[in-house]
Amino acid sequence: MFVKITTSGGRRYLQLVQSYRDDAGRVKKRTVATLGRLDQVGGELDSVISGLLRISGREPMGERPAAPSVAFESARALGDVWALTELWKELGFGALRRVFRRTRHTTDVEALIRVMVLNRLCDPDSKLGVLRWLETVALPEVDVKAITHQQLLRSMDALMAHQAAVDAVVTGLLRPLVDQDLSVVFYDLTTIRAEGLTNVAGDVRAFGMAKEGLIARQFMLGVVQTADGLPIYHEVFAGNAAETTTLLPTLTTVLERFPEVRRLILVADRGLLSLDNLEALEAVRLASGEPLEFIIAVPGRRYHEFAELLGPFQRTHCTQARAEVTGELAWQGLRLIVAHAPATAAVQSTRRNGEIAALIAQGEAWASKLVEQDGGVKHRGRKLSDSGAKARFYHAVCEAHLSKIIRVDLKAELFRYEIDETARRLAELMDGKLLLVTNTKDLAPADVVTRYKALADIERGFKVLKSEIEIGPVYHRLPERIRAHASICFMALILHRIMRARLRAAHTGLTPERALEQLHRIQHHRVRLGAAEPVTGVSSINAHQNEVLSALRVKKPVAPEQLTLL
Known part of the structure; x- marks a missing residue:
């Protein structure tokens, strides 16, 4: 049945019509009821419709209920903290809970x-900044509203109070990731x-020469990596600790924590070489009884000790070389590996000769002016004195790091300087050279150089600590808080390097920074x-985010109830 409007005598009527088939199978229509004139149909028709709806089990006609109010809370970042939490648990950092449960x-x-x-x-920030950061993320399995600043500080104190147990957990999760047959480890500082001027007992903050070339209050951080x-x-x-004094204590601890390693090659930078270190390193034995092997660079300030040894090698292998040359010499019962890069040597020699020529020209100009002044010739500007010329020239020479070649006589009454040709030839002899001391017996010279050059990766790790992780400047005053801060940053560096390795493998x-930036866009709503009751959901995960999660071997983030409209 259906409703039909018909016209009769100029008026329009509303009728209920039924369709049917007659005996011959033809479609016929018949009027079941006339509901009245269209212009007069009103509430009576509404009551009929409501009755029909009621009989059919539907809601009767009436006023449409008001639409429910919809409240959207601020979205919180989920993807990055989710992935890091999963890595944290997978690696075994969750075992720290057992340490503090007791x-x-x-x-x-x-x-x-x-x-x-x-x-x-x-989003590295201060401990107070951590609380502000927690308001913007949906951190899994953590009641962020209950966290206070004092709790964060007390947890740092607990970290140091149980440092031995914490170190055991961290070492345990790292041990399966270290090659037991041959481990090459790099050490650098x-x-x-550090900010603040107060002094406390056992303070690790001290004034010293920073890596940036400035004297500042600081502490030193030594890192060993594979x-x-x-x-x-x-x-x-x-x-203010001397770098050479840090090597052996660090090495002793590493050997105690990883006794399963059957062969260990230590690679260290120039600042760690001393005769005492070499003798002590040769005496070190692994748990297996094998000797410790090492590759240590010779600091530039000691290159002059090898001039006589390098003379024949320079004449035989380096003078006519067009590509990098590596060779081996004997030195104090050890192997002295020499690498010479002709292109680098040419650049260094050309730059030095240009600086020397410029300084000599400046010195001759000042000497001529002094002579003319003595002869009564007047020049524009201030009068030049011998002491002033000496001071200015000596400062320029030191700025160019040429004080061993251009020697300024500061004790003479007159402005005097001379060129030390022996020092100049020595500098040219050392241009483009890398000197390494090692006791390894089965590595070719080129392999030794390659191992050492890989030390640059630890410098990149320091860059991550200082830039992405922002380990400094440190505003903590107490030594244990500074150590706790360093431990927290070290754990962050472990996660960062694991992420880097997995992203590279995929x-x-x-x-890691770009990957976390991609995942940061996955939000919790x-x-x-x-x-x-409020409904929660996770925003859609696009193809790029899914690729990152797969590369990190992390499952997709989920919420208790996924919203279809998000």
Whole structure:
């Protein structure tokens, strides 16, 4: 049946019509009822419709209910903290919970440490800044509203109070990632700026020469990492500690923590070489009884000690060389590996000769002016004195790092200088050269050089610590808080390097920073419809984000209830 409007005598009527077939099968229509004139149909028709709806089990006609109110809460970043939390648990950092469960702490110390580590990778900030950051992220398995600034500081104290147990957990999760047959480890130090002028007992903050070439209050951070770029140990030293004194204590601890390693090659930079270190390193034995092997660069200030030894090698191999040359010489019962790069040597020699020529021209100009002044000739500007010329010239020579070649006689009454040709020839002899001392017996000279050049990766690790993780400047005053801060940054560096290794293995072309930036866009949403319970959901994951999650071997983030409209 259907409703039909018909016209009769100029008026329009509303009829209920039925379709049917007659005996011959033809379609016929018949009027079942006339509902009245169209211009007079009103509430009577509404009551009929409501009755029909009621009989059919539907809601009767009436006023349409008001649309429920929809409240959208602020979206929170989920993807980056989700991925880092999954990596944290997969690697085994969750075992820290057992360490602190045996203590009297009423808060979840492991969760608070995890919060600070993840903050270092996502949006590094102060401990107060961590609380502001928590308001913008949906951190899994953490009640962020209950976290206070004091709890974060107390968790740092707990980290140091149980440092031995914490170190055991971290070493345990790193041990399966270290090659047990042959491990090449790199050791280097960097300086971390520290703020504040107060002094406390056992203070690690001290004034010293920073890596940037400035004297500043700082502490030193030593890091040991594998050839794969995985950091396995760190230590905090006083800001004025000599680099050579840090090597053996660090090495001893590394050997104690990784006794399963059957062969270990230590690669260290120039500042760590001393005769005492070499003798002590040769006496070190692994748990297997094998001797420690090492590759250490000779510092530039000691190159002159090898001039006589390098003379024949220079004449035989380097003078006519067009490509990089490597060779081997004997020195104090050890192997002295020499690498010579002709292109680098040419650049260094040309630059030095140009600087020397410019300084000589300046010196001759000042000497001529002094002679003319003595003869009564007047010049524009201030009168030049011998002492002033000496001071200015000596400063320019030192700025160019040529004080060993251009020797200014500061004790003479008159302005005098001379060129030390022996020092100049020595500098030219050392141009483009890299000197390495090693006791390895089965590595070819080229392989030794390659191993040493891989040390540059630890410098990149320091760059990550200082830029992405922002380990400094440090505003903590207490030594234990500074060490705790360094431990938190070290854990963040472990996660960063694991991410880097997995992203490289998957050939994504992404850095950990870019990957976290992609995942940061995966958001957690919360919507409330009227007076009903709020509904949560996760924003859609695009192809790029899915690729990052797959490369990191992390499952997709989920919420208790996924919203279809998001």
